[in-house]
């Protein structure tokens with residue numbers, strides 16, 4: 001059940017030194033113990049005067065909203081708020097995030113992110129975090145472009161390959177069809193790890209249809225064969241008793257990762273499942289408050305932590321969860337369930353943190369499932385070769401948002417007078 005360092009991704013587990021030009025902050029980890037933080041807190045380079053944020057623009061559809069930040073020197077960066085109901089999130093951004101950010105330092109912004117939380121302390125929860133992510137990710141991009149470095153390097157890591165697991169989002173797919181498309185992806189793109197779905201989403205122990213779970217576990221596992229890492233996701237479906245029953249079935253079929261077996265808002269239930277099973281229990285994708293993470297870690301609910309950078313409120317807050325996980329000896333395999341900016345950000349994170357999990361979540365769904373993903377970026381930032389995605393040495397996030405997509409999006413701006 002317990003992870004040791006040897007199980008971390010071999011490429012990503014090396015101790016990483018910060019660039020010489022950047023001093024390292026020495027503040028205590030939020031989790032309040034004496035374990036050394038896994039990721040150096042990098043301060044921005046010394047400057048004669050702060051570079052102020054003067055404009056924050058959003059480009060929005062109901063599914064996704066991109067953010068452009070502009071400084072008083074004209075420097076720009078691009079980020080993204082979390083997906084879904086992004087039009088509502090964009091309203092939160094301009095009402096409750098932008099007013100606290102305008103006029104603050106565009107390069108040294110970790111405390112700005114904290115101050116937004118404090119200023120808006122009567123609004124805990126998801127929407128403010130989703131909106132904050134637009135600011136955080138745009139500012140990381142701006143700094144990367146100014147310094148000519150990818151965000152992974154700013155975080156103390158480096159560009160390079162990241163092993164990906166092919167992640168199915170579908171439950172309305174037969175076991176035979178799921179097995180066929182996995183085999184195709186394995187043979188075409190070289191994926192060496194796959195995740196599929198069991199039970200029904202928040203299903204109260206029900207299945208998508210009777211008998212699907214008992215069928216899809218062995219059918220897909222056997223079709224993939226040996227030498228492949230196999231993961232499943234319960235999406236908060238099960239009571240502890242049923243989750244343990246399903247978990248034994250998973251273990252008998254060579255599956256090593258059981259994600260979100262029980263309703264995520266009951267960490268004690270997840271902890272009960274983890275204690276009963278030998279495979280890895282994973283979770284945390286919905287959790288955006290540090291108090292939830294502390295509870296989850298204290299109860300030993302999971303073997304693998306899965307923060308979603310976009311749900312968490314951006315990179316700074318996600319790094320804090322990574323430090324907390326490291327303090328508990330746990331790896332981080334973030335949630336990244338679509339090919340908006342979240343998976344790019346996750347690639348950079350995994351190239352930088354010492355407790356990176358074994359792989360990147362990589363959605364395999366196309367336009368039938370995620371029509372809104374089409375045409376977001378120029379080029380192919382999500383090319384997969386031999387089962388790996390690649391963080392290039394391009395500065396910032398290393399992606400260019402499609403101007404044609406931006407032209408069609410709803411535009412809003414907050415600016416200094």
Ligand SMILES: [Mg+2]
Pocket residue numbers: 233235259260285335
């Ligand atoms: Mg999941």
